[in-house]
Amino acid sequence: MTATGVTLRLLDKADKEILKLPRTVKGAFFDFQHKFKANPHTTGLKLQQLKGDSRLWSARVSDDYRALLIRLAEGDWLIVSVKHRKDVYDRLSAGVNQVTGGIEYVDLEVVEESILRRLPAPPTAPAVAPQRAEPAEPPRLFAAWSDELLTDLGVAEPLLPVIRTLTTEDQLLGLVEYAPQLTGEVLLALFDGTSYDEVLEQVTAPVAAAEPVDPEDFQAAAQRPATVVTTSDEALREALEGGDFSRWKVFLHPTQARLVERRYSGPARVGGGPGTGKTIVALHRVRHLVGQLRPGRDKPVLLTTYNKNLAADLRSRLLELGGEELLSRVEVSHVDQLALRIVREAEPGSGKQVMDDSQAVREWRALLDELGEDGWDPEFLHDEWTQVILGQAVATRTDYFRARRAGRGRNITRAERAAVWQLAERFTQRLDRLGRQTWDQVAERAARLEMGREQRILSLARQREEAGGLDNVHVQDGSGGWLRFRYRHIVVDEAQDLRPAHWKMLRAMAPREADDLFLVGDTHQRIYKNQVTLGSLGINIRGRSSKLSLSYRTTRQILRSALDVLGETDYDDLDGSQETLAGYRSVLSGGRPTGHAFPDWSAEREGVAALIGGWDADPDLRIPHEQIAICVPTNQMASEIGYTLGLHGIRPVEIRADGPHGDGGVHVGTMFRFKGLEYQRMIIAGVSDGLVPRESVSRLRTSDPARHRHEMQRARSLLFVAATRARDSVDVFWHGRPSPFLGPSLTRRE
Numbered sequence: 001m002t003a004t005g006v007t008l009r010l011l012d013k014a015d016k017e018i019l020k021l022p023r024t025v026k027g028a029f030f031d032f033q034h035k036f037k038a039n040p041h042t043t044g045l046k047l048q049q050l051k052g053d054s055r056l057w058s059a060r061v062s063d064d065y066r067a068l069l070i071r072l073a074e075g076d077w078l079i080v081s082v083k084h085r086k087d088v089y090d091r092l093s094a095g096v097n098q099v100t101g102g103i104e105y106v107d108l109e110v111v112e113e114s115i116l117r118r119l120p121a122p123p124t125a126p127a128v129a130p131q132r133a134e135p136a137e138p139p140r141l142f143a144a145w146s147d148e149l150l151t152d153l154g155v156a157e158p159l160l161p162v163i164r165t166l167t168t169e170d171q172l173l174g175l176v177e178y179a180p181q182l183t184g185e186v187l188l189a190l191f192d193g194t195s196y197d198e199v200l201e202q203v204t205a206p207v208a209a210a211e212p213v214d215p216e217d218f219q220a221a222a223q224r225p226a227t228v229v230t231t232s233d234e235a236l237r238e239a240l241e242g243g244d245f246s247r248w249k250v251f252l253h254p255t256q257a258r259l260v261e262r263r264y265s266g267p268a269r270v271g272g273g274p275g276t277g278k279t280i281v282a283l284h285r286v287r288h289l290v291g292q293l294r295p296g297r298d299k300p301v302l303l304t305t306y307n308k309n310l311a312a313d314l315r316s317r318l319l320e321l322g323g324e325e326l327l328s329r330v331e332v333s334h335v336d337q338l339a340l341r342i343v344r345e346a347e348p349g350s351g352k353q354v355m356d357d358s359q360a361v362r363e364w365r366a367l368l369d370e371l372g373e374d375g376w377d378p379e380f381l382h383d384e385w386t387q388v389i390l391g392q393a394v395a396t397r398t399d400y401f402r403a404r405r406a407g408r409g410r411n412i413t414r415a416e417r418a419a420v421w422q423l424a425e426r427f428t429q430r431l432d433r434l435g436r437q438t439w440d441q442v443a444e445r446a447a448r449l450e451m452g453r454e455q456r457i458l459s460l461a462r463q464r465e466e467a468g469g470l471d472n473v474h475v476q477d478g479s480g481g482w483l484r485f486r487y488r489h490i491v492v493d494e495a496q497d498l499r500p501a502h503w504k505m506l507r508a509m510a511p512r513e514a515d516d517l518f519l520v521g522d523t524h525q526r527i528y529k530n531q532v533t534l535g536s537l538g539i540n541i542r543g544r545s546s547k548l549s550l551s552y553r554t555t556r557q558i559l560r561s562a563l564d565v566l567g568e569t570d571y572d573d574l575d576g577s578q579e580t581l582a583g584y585r586s587v588l589s590g591g592r593p594t595g596h597a598f599p600d601w602s603a604e605r606e607g608v609a610a611l612i613g614g615w616d617a618d619p620d621l622r623i624p625h626e627q628i629a630i631c632v633p634t635n636q637m638a639s640e641i642g643y644t645l646g647l648h649g650i651r652p653v654e655i656r657a658d659g660p661h662g663d664g665g666v667h668v669g670t671m672f673r674f675k676g677l678e679y680q681r682m683i684i685a686g687v688s689d690g691l692v693p694r695e696s697v698s699r700l701r702t703s704d705p706a707r708h709r710h711e712m713q714r715a716r717s718l719l720f721v722a723a724t725r726a727r728d729s730v731d732v733f734w735h736g737r738p739s740p741f742l743g744p745s746l747t748r749r750e
Helices: 014-019 023-038 108-116 147-152 157-163 169-178 181-191 196-207 218-223 233-249 254-261 278-291 308-327 335-346 357-371 378-390 397-402 414-434 439-466 473-478 500-509 556-566 601-617 635-647 705-723
Strands: 007-011 056-060 065-073 076-084 092-096 103-107 268-272 301-305 330-334 353-355 436-438 489-492 517-520 545-548 594-598 628-632 652-656 666-670 679-684 726-735
Touching (some): 007 014, 007 023, 023 065, 076 218, 092 157, 157 169, 278 308, 278 489, 378 414, 378 500, 556 705, 628 635, 679 705
Parallel strands (some): 007 076, 353 436
């Protein structure tokens, strides 16, 4: 809002149109907004009403370009498009969607041109045409749905005549590119075979207006979540200058906005496939929660995730979203770092070194060798110790006999539990002698400390209540300080990869009140072994679980191939039930993923370098190297492919635990390193049988079927994560036999 009282908003999708304009016109557009806000009726702006639609107005941006606007009210304007003056004609439509109550703008000329560009080329007629019957007219895609049914689902009414002409998926994608968002989502869901009732429930209902819609009240429509707009100069510049990678800071899908702003009576969870904006929702949720806080200098909001790399990315993006002011009220930490800090606060003299899981398994193997025990698998014992004993904070042998082992697969007898408990005790004694500890031990110790702290806080609260609301000063002094919960709100990203003990620690860190825990994650992307049931850990999300299903990153073509990787495997929902990606969809279109077969690893590496060299040599395909990523199964392969790239003059940048180690090169790392990242082009190399999945996993098929299922699921998830990091293209390389996870569309020989 300016001093003149004029508000100028920008409708979602208009920014994408403006981004395609010549640089000089974009500069003129920024000047135009300031002039318009100062005085829309300035002579040079030539503000006038269009003849075709009484709601639409045009104003001069430059000699050749005009802004198209809707006047919402006196002094309140909405930019819906910027066009060349010769394209400002009367086949434009602006209206209020009667289902969502949001403003929709349709350019019928542009939609029809987009469809015409995708018509199949007519066949070349032979020199002597044979006598044959006229070919049957191809079936219309949406003949089974009446106009009334489509509009009930939220399809824009002005587009119905055009929709009736569609006969191919390519034409449909041409319409979706320029149609209002809900129209595109509904049509693609129907085309993909989703039933009318499912589309109504999954696509339409989440964005439907809660109150009756007045189609003439544009000002009310502009306030609804379905009208995705921005008003501030800073947000507008962010959207226009940052392109697609910055839109997340400005435009939220109505479904996302509702999840961000909703008040929850307790812990809540948001699921959804890759690219559906779960992390975006988490970041905006943090900003929303901070906006509800009283002024202060403390940090009552925790934003956490499972590793250092992602935590650094979250901090950077939160800074982009709200600046230092927002960051000053939020603690951003990866969950192991947080647990270690809690333990070191309580045990300042401890100098134990922390080791990772692979080192711990080696210590288990050494212990079994020393004891002459050959009946136990060290990896099984490590998982049992971390997932059950430490994960559930089991303190005694008796408690271990009672402990739930959900998700562990193999059943063990009471005698075997006794043996496992004895071995676990010996293992912890061994680590103590070595002055070492695992991250699971750190998490378990932190959970115990925080649960004890919570009990003391609750005990003080009961005493205060019994004393009529007065504090017991002597008790407070004896505690060494005024005890309070560490955080008011906790937001967790990539929730599927946290350990059970992490959840116990986090649950104890915030009071059990409204909006306490907000977690986002997708168990289809679980790349570690941490399978949990939140309800058993004191976190009840029943009735407060939502799912996002629209991908903003992954194209339909990539999505189909990635979903094939998951196969028919069952995935949990973090609370004891199954979860599916039913309804997971994309309105983006692009090339199909491409498979590349080679006889050996050396030739495969050369093939990867040749592919990137080909992109660099073609001006139409060339992109900055930091927007290209190569992921492989092992660290050794990452080093080898980096060496090969260097021989071809392509700079490799290693992805480490804390992110890219350098600037300006092709990012290279193991599949684990790319969780939470995204690139324009993704190369997945080494996708060979025996590497994806590993041979050691395949050998478990007969010796330990339950563990084999879990490890196969984890390997599928890892490849699924890698494939869905891409925005534009995926190229899959292998040598020898391809991975059994790859579908025939990639591995079929032409």
